[in-house]
Amino acid sequence: MLEAADLRCERGGYRIFEKVSFLLSEGKLLRVVGANGSGKTSLLRILCGLALPAAGEVRWKGTPIRSLREEYSRELLYLGHAPAVKDELTAAENLRISCALAGVPISADNVSGALDRFGIPPGKLVKQLSQGQRRRAALARLELSASVPLWLLDEPFTALDAVAADLTKGLIRNHVGGGGAVMYTTHQDAGLPDSRVIEL
């Protein structure tokens, strides 16, 4: 499905990584490891099309993602460093809006169910939540995104307690089991059945 060919990333003229190539197919789980500053986040941003590689190409089902744009965006879920929830909105509003923008069909029951599983009160404003709870509110999207084939998760387990981390791992496992593809970055081994590990 997702193919990276000879990616090279530079920042301010300095090389971060080069010659990164891999193929991520259905039902595979890929872990990216590396020290701080080794370009894990940059790699994920390049893969989802937010940043451009200095050289190389990312292809989705054989077509370069640059020419696909929204067609590719619709097939992908990217969760970055920032939790991507708005302080002024409630957890439920945030979840509903992010699913609507991503084009994932949902119902009100789905939303409260997903938040419930992650232990987030749906009606609470996000600014009243702690860092970990914000993270949970963002990850609740995974629960509703089973129909999205590709998940790119940047440090999904930071700021999570053991319960939430297990929940997230369960969702990742299910997704891979259901034929989806997941790529995630992490510092420590999360104990997931990775198909491949990329070291930067």
Next chain:
Amino acid sequence: MLAAARTIVARDLRVAMRRRSDVAIALLFFVIVTSLFPLGVGAEPNQLRAIAPGVIWVAALLSSMLSLGRLFAADHADGTLEQMLLGAAPLGVTVAAKAFAHWLVSGLPLVAIAPLLALQYGLPAPLHGVLALSLLLGTPVLSLIGAIGAALTLGLRGGGVLLALLVLPLYVPVLIMGAGSVEMAAAGLGAGGQLLLLGAMLVVAAAFAPWAIAAALRISSE
């Protein structure tokens, strides 16, 4: 696509509702700036009447710019902007919806309150309508052009000042036509020409600015 646009507008309005102080600040700024001029210039009625359109329009430009800095910066900081860039709808549609929401929050109140402020300048009642109409056509152009600047200066140090330097010169045609329409009407020449030109600017800006905003956002969020 329309659903995505509706979602964005509803979202931004809801956020604005819960941060009412931001909206109030821009509006109060408009009121205070326009109220300072009569105090500084003196209470000579003819002079006040002559400067009224220009002063009200300049204050509208500054007030609309005041809230531009936050247009994308807040979304950039909490990561929701990335999600918009990766949305299912074309980015042009999403940013057009954001500019529209910005206008609803920062432009439309100016249109509503301008006739009231015109009273301070002793502007005759028939001109109030022209002033409001010119602002109604002109302020959306300000939001659209301003959004291009806000997208370009996103994440830059000192972006606020740069934004002003970048955007204010681009506001000049709108200012000339907007203030000019009221002056023409005051001179009894009819404001039709200027208002039609403002309308044309709005059509052009609505058609092309969203794509420029989208391109600028892609560059600055890289």
